[in-house]
Amino acid sequence: MTIIADQAPSSNGPAPVSSPPPESLDQVRDILFGGQMRMVDARLQGLESRMQQEQASIRAEFTRELTNLDEALKQGITQLNDHLATERTRRADDLKALSADMRELVKSLERRHQALEEAASQADAELRDHLVRQSAQQSADLTRTAERLSSQLDQVSSKLQSEKLDTSALASGLTDFVSRLTSNGYNAAKQKSKD
Numbered sequence: 001m002t003i004i005a006d007q008a009p010s011s012n013g014p015a016p017v018s019s020p021p022p023e024s025l026d027q028v029r030d031i032l033f034g035g036q037m038r039m040v041d042a043r044l045q046g047l048e049s050r051m052q053q054e055q056a057s058i059r060a061e062f063t064r065e066l067t068n069l070d071e072a073l074k075q076g077i078t079q080l081n082d083h084l085a086t087e088r089t090r091r092a093d094d095l096k097a098l099s100a101d102m103r104e105l106v107k108s109l110e111r112r113h114q115a116l117e118e119a120a121s122q123a124d125a126e127l128r129d130h131l132v133r134q135s136a137q138q139s140a141d142l143t144r145t146a147e148r149l150s151s152q153l154d155q156v157s158s159k160l161q162s163e164k165l166d167t168s169a170l171a172s173g174l175t176d177f178v179s180r181l182t183s184n185g186y187n188a189a190k191q192k193s194k195d
Contacts, residue, residue, distance in 0.1 A: 030037075
């Protein structure tokens, strides 16, 4: 190790202490600590470069993970949208089918209702016709019965009148007969009492 001095030492005692210029201090420092400083600097630069590499690696990993997560989210959202669209389409188709079934059911019910109304009106018409025919037949029967009864009453009346005449004649004949009998009986009783 060499010491570089600006002045030569004097023989008279210790040399006066003078402050070395700043450049020489740097040189001394470099001589004493230069190797270690360079080693520390190299290590610091290595650490710094490793930290920058690690940071870049972490940043790249984070970016990649973020991109993967973003892609997964987009894919999940796309799948959900597709699923929802499919579900909407399926439900719309189901609603259309149900609506068509309901329309067909309503038409079927309307046809049944119309058939029932026609059957009821036909039954009403047949019942009316039957009642009219039955009423006409009963009217005719009543008219015939009334005519027959009237005819029979006329016959009975004329018979009764003819019998009444006969009865009057019979009554007067019987009255006459009774009076004769009584007068004959009275006379006969008188004669018996006279005897």
